[in-house]
Amino acid sequence: MSAEFTILGRGRAGRALAAALGERVSLQPRDAEPEGAVLLALPDSALQKYSAKFKDRCAHLSGSLHIDGVPSLHPLVSFDGDAADWRGMPLAVTGEPSRPILDALTSVGFVPFDLPAHLKPLYHACAVLASGHLATLFAAATEILKSSGIALPGSGLAPLAHTAINNAAKHGRQGITGPFARGDRETIQRDLNALPEEWRGVFGGVGNRGLGVRG
Numbered sequence: 001m002s003a004e005f006t007i008l009g010r011g012r013a014g015r016a017l018a019a020a021l022g023e024r025v026s027l028q029p030r031d032a033e034p035e036g037a038v039l040l041a042l043p044d045s046a047l048q049k050y051s052a053k054f055k056d057r058c059a060h061l062s063g064s065l066h067i068d069g070v071p072s073l074h075p076l077v078s079f080d081g082d083a084a085d086w087r088g089m090p091l092a093v094t095g096e097p098s099r100p101i102l103d104a105l106t107s108v109g110f111v112p113f114d115l116p117a118h119l120k121p122l123y124h125a126c127a128v129l130a131s132g133h134l135a136t137l138f139a140a141a142t143e144i145l146k147s148s149g150i151a152l153p154g155s156g157l158a159p160l161a162h163t164a165i166n167n168a169a170k171h172g173r174q175g176i177t178g179p180f181a182r183g184d185r186e187t188i189q190r191d192l193n194a195l196p197e198e199w200r201g202v203f204g205g206v207g208n209r210g211l212g213v214r215g
Helices: 011-025 044-053 099-107 117-147 156-177 186-194 195-209
Strands: 006-007 025-028 037-042 058-060 071-075 090-094 111-114
Touching: 006 011, 006 099, 011 025, 011 099, 037 044, 044 058, 044 156, 058 071, 071 099, 090 099, 090 117, 111 117, 117 156, 186 195
Parallel strands: 006 025, 006 037, 037 058, 090 111
Antiparallel strands: 071 090
């Protein structure tokens, strides 16, 4: 079976998609010169150059950058380099990617929706808030506890984080709990005083978005 298209770029996204699609794709490094349709799994900073190189026969994976005349498909998921269960995961589509590329991504579970080019930066900013920022806060909270000598058993903060996200996903703002949602200013102040100074502004700034929301 010959490959239907090439994935150019061996980063985590490229490797994960290639692992899931198997013989349907050819995974190649960025310096390759493939024929046919090409899916650019490259950093945003490289996309202008490579989209010009494969003009009229490529698409890219960026969720933020729009290049006139170049379609994009952005899987709303965090890749780790391995194939995974992506059933039901959104796929932001801008422009008109080639049918083999779109069909391949939907075949492994991604659900496409149209994303207008002018809304890509806002869409991506919200995706970063809901993923990278949350992951950074989670890692920081874990490190603060560890440095203070608090060793949580089992899975640590992970179950709390998972249930909080699940409740918010299910119920929206009404699913948010905790002192900010309750307007419990005394608890908030104690928590602020206990945190390292560099994290107090983050704690208060993020938490204040939930004041007045009752869980």
